[in-house]
Amino acid sequence: MSTSDAPLLATQPGIQRLPRPELVLFMKRDFLDAEACAGLIDRIDTNRRPSTIADDMGYEAFRTSETCDLDDADPFVAAINARLAAYAGLDPAHGEPLQGQRYGVGQEFKAHTDYFEPSGRDFATYCSRSGNRTWTLMVYLNEPGAGGATRFTKLGKTIQPETGKLVAWNNRLPDGRPNPASIHHGMKVRAGTKYIITKWYRERLWIG
């Protein structure tokens, strides 16, 4: 199996592909049911801490949400991880730990790419063992009162949070280089709270 492909996504019933040649991106409504979303929200609320970002983006307001690693020793979390990998046809052994994010009013994650810049100063630190990020699988766990959409700024495409909706995209070009068209912005929450989970896959086995 090619480690950079997610060969099953295009075959899943009801999945939608963004009709754009620049980026391979799929969306699936109701990927997780309300009960699974609520269970994840509980765990995020229990374990959250202020987010950090890998590359130094130069200012603190870049990612103002709160993060938590969701522990795969928790059978509930392990089952979500297994579902994500099986649905996409990705090797679960290439996955980073599942992450949860919580954004309160005014919080956001400014425009960024999920891959690490090969020219960035942190590239060796974050990519020497497991390689760069390949696919991102993200699920909205709720609907904030206002704001909190995900905007692919180069494509001019905005995706609205909907409880249980999966968004999955390939951060790489067909030749394996990073795809700059994958840049996206987790926009400011204007009312309520936004919860998501994010699963990133690597080129090689995840060994931390």
Ligand SMILES: O=C(O)CCC(=O)C(=O)O
């Ligand atoms: O919150 C969002 O809509 C985007 C989150 C994101 O880009 C990430 O966690 O890498």
Ligand SMILES: [Fe+2]
């Ligand atoms: Fe991202």
